[in-house]
Amino acid sequence: MYGDLQALMTALTHLAQPVSLLLLVGGIVLGLVIGILPGLGPPIAIALALPFTFYLDTVPSLILLLGIYSAAIYGGSISAIAVGIPGTGAAIATVQDGHKMFKAGQGGEALGFSLTGSIIGGLFSVICLALISPLLAQLAAKFGPREYLAISVFGLVVVVRVAGKSLSKGLLMGGLGIFLTTWGLDELNGTERYTFGSYHLYEGLPLVPFLVGLFAMSEVMIGAERVLNKIEFSDSSLKVKLPGLRQLSRMKSVLLRSSIIGTIIGIIPGEGAAVGAFFAYSEAKRKSADPDKFGTGIPEGIVAPETANNATVGGALVPTLTLGVPGSPAAAVLLGALLIQGLAPGPRLFAERPDLMYSIFIGLFLINILMMFIGLIAIRFAAKLIMVPTSIILPTVMLLSFVGIYSVSNSFFNVGVLLGAGILGYVVRKLGYSIAPLSIGFVLGPILENALRQSMTIADGSIVEFFNTPIGLTIYAVLLLTICWDRITALLRRN
Amino acid sequence: MLTQRLANIVFTILLLIACIWFAVIAQGFEASGLLASSGLPSKFFPQLLLAFTGLCAVIIAGLYLIKGQAGGDSGETVFANFAEARRGLLMMVVAVACYFVWKRFGFVPMAAVMGPLSLLAMGVKAISHYAIVLALTVLVYLVFTQLLNIQLT
Incomplete structure (x- = not known):
């Protein structure tokens, strides 16, 4: 892919368009706003913007969504530091030290550390994305149905393992998500499956209404339950103080380690920003000369999770772009955006649309640079945003979801799917199930079914032939290792 | 509970x-x-x-x-209290009702009732919230119909 100067020039031309630049800034602002508002995370932010991408070209729409994705993860840290309520799951680890610093009158420093860490982590992961994904795409070009089956199973199992406390509940959600993709005409032989006589269902349940319903509508219902809870907040120290070079150089090992952790965790399908942030926090604590100070309000306790959670963005895009397997729920929604644009993420995309890949890499790099400046301005208005009552946000989110989905196809059926998915999401969340495996299962379902059926045909009934693929076997071995890792380390420690 | x-x-x-x-x-x-x-x-x-x-x-x-639990939720309830349950479930009812209002009477009546009904479901008493939500509804309507040129019927 690299060395294609024409593609690079095309990408730069696309990015230099006024619409792209406007959406770049707009995406960051929107992401920051939604990130700051407690309860609305990156998947909801991207899902709400998804219908608008129907009216945009590929590059501007991806730039908008990537801006929202990166900024929403960072924005979550502002409310985590200022009010002790994480705007997103990714900022939960930041609360411990961030809010303590804020209460101690060091809010400016805390916000400065979170912004700097987020930018460094984001930039590091973009560089990794640009370096790793073309190589992985080359390898993935050799993938056949059996390899795709292995990678889809890997992605799904890993999601199930990290989502929620109960493995069986995670598996159930994953299975249900995949099952729902079997509705509609069978792609291989045209058989009608669960269409119930409705032509709307010939193409199956639509992806975008389902994902928006699952994330946004279910959040509206959950949010309505605790809407009257008041937020105690003083905006006295909501002014950013960026750390100096000396302070940053003192924390270079934390920054580097957290960037690497975040990127790697992002690459593993299903492991989201929250896992990356917690892992980086616990590693920083473990390696620290004074681990007892963590949790009392120290800069390292903010820098580690914030660097890692933004580093997961570039990491999550690696499997999404190269294999078509989403690295996180937010990446699953992003995958939906690519599908809307008529693009099939995978190794062929790198060969067919190198300009698009350049646009994504350069665009993401620009987003992280711009986020520094927009973030500094946004923090000044954060106080007003944090105080916006949830009771005003929720009806607006619901109306936006309804109108956004209807506008995509002028179809009440799609609004019905949105509503159905919202109710399903609400019910299962109330019963202690995670919607992450459900959403990833829904995205991976068609890949899984096609890969399984084609693999069965290739294997011709032979189990040995089914697994007779070095890449597939390696993926299964890594999966087995991932599943047994805790037991292996426990065994090693005992010996 | x-x-x-x-x-x-x-x-x-x-x-x-x-x-x-x-x-x-x-x-x-x-x-x-x-x-x-x-x-x-x-x-x-x-x-x-x-x-x-x-x-x-x-x-x-x-x-x-x-065991009485799966994933460590022993003794837990689905809703923290009755008020929380009422707000969540009423919001669900409002969403469904708005869908049918839109289908039966059109977009404008649905948009007009969605905000106030949602606020009522959540038990919000502040009049200013009702006014702000209605203003936002108008804004969303104008963005979609005037800016994006979408027919909302």
Whole structure:
């Protein structure tokens, strides 16, 4: 892919368009706003913007969504530091030290550390994305149905393992998500499956209404339950103080380690920003000369999770772009955006649309640079945003979801799917199930079914032939290792 | 209050019934013509997943029946209190009602009632919130109809 100067020039031309630049800034602002508002995370932010991408070209729409994705993860840290309520799951680890610093009158420093860490982590992961994904795409070009089956199973199992406390509940959600993709005409032989006589269902349940319903509508219902809870907040120290070079150089090992952790965790399908942030926090604590100070309000306790959670963005895009397997729920929604644009993420995309890949890499790099400046301005208005009552946000989110989905196809059926998915999401969340495996299962379902059926045909009934693929076997071995890792380390420690 | 144990047992039983029903429907999936004999039958994958989902449902129901919990939610309730349950469920009812209002009477009546009904469902008394939500509704309407040129009927 690299060395294609024409593609690079095309990408730069696309990015230099006024619409792209406007959406770049707009995406960051929107992401920051939604990130700051407690309860609305990156998947909801991207899902709400998804219908608008129907009216945009590929590059501007991806730039908008990537801006929202990166900024929403960072924005979550502002409310985590200022009010002790994480705007997103990714900022939960930041609360411990961030809010303590804020209460101690060091809010400016805390916000400065979170912004700097987020930018460094984001930039590091973009560089990794640009370096790793073309190589992985080359390898993935050799993938056949059996390899795709292995990678889809890997992605799904890993999601199930990290989502929620109960493995069986995670598996159930994953299975249900995949099952729902079997509705509609069978792609291989045209058989009608669960269409119930409705032509709307010939193409199956639509992806975008389902994902928006699952994330946004279910959040509206959950949010309505605790809407009257008041937020105690003083905006006295909501002014950013960026750390100096000396302070940053003192924390270079934390920054580097957290960037690497975040990127790697992002690459593993299903492991989201929250896992990356917690892992980086616990590693920083473990390696620290004074681990007892963590949790009392120290800069390292903010820098580690914030660097890692933004580093997961570039990491999550690696499997999404190269294999078509989403690295996180937010990446699953992003995958939906690519599908809307008529693009099939995978190794062929790198060969067919190198300009698009350049646009994504350069665009993401620009987003992280711009986020520094927009973030500094946004923090000044954060106080007003944090105080916006949830009771005003929720009806607006619901109306936006309804109108956004209807506008995509002028179809009440799609609004019905949105509503159905919202109710399903609400019910299962109330019963202690995670919607992450459900959403990833829904995205991976068609890949899984096609890969399984084609693999069965290739294997011709032979189990040995089914697994007779070095890449597939390696993926299964890594999966087995991932599943047994805790037991292996426990065994090693005992010996 | 409704316990997680009871709610999950009922949910898994309903899910099991649904799995059986969908599996029976899948028995009727028949490809016609030349494609009928190509590869695995269309019913294979859905039935495989229904069996898998059903098995998970049985395990979860078993866990709640024997251990009283799955994933450490022993003794927990689905809703913290009655007021919370009322707000969440009423919001769900409002969403469904708005869908039918839109289908029956058009977009404008739906948009006009969605905000106030949602606020009523949440138990909000501040008049200013009603005014702000209505203003935002108008803004959303104008963005979609004037800026994006979408017909909202």
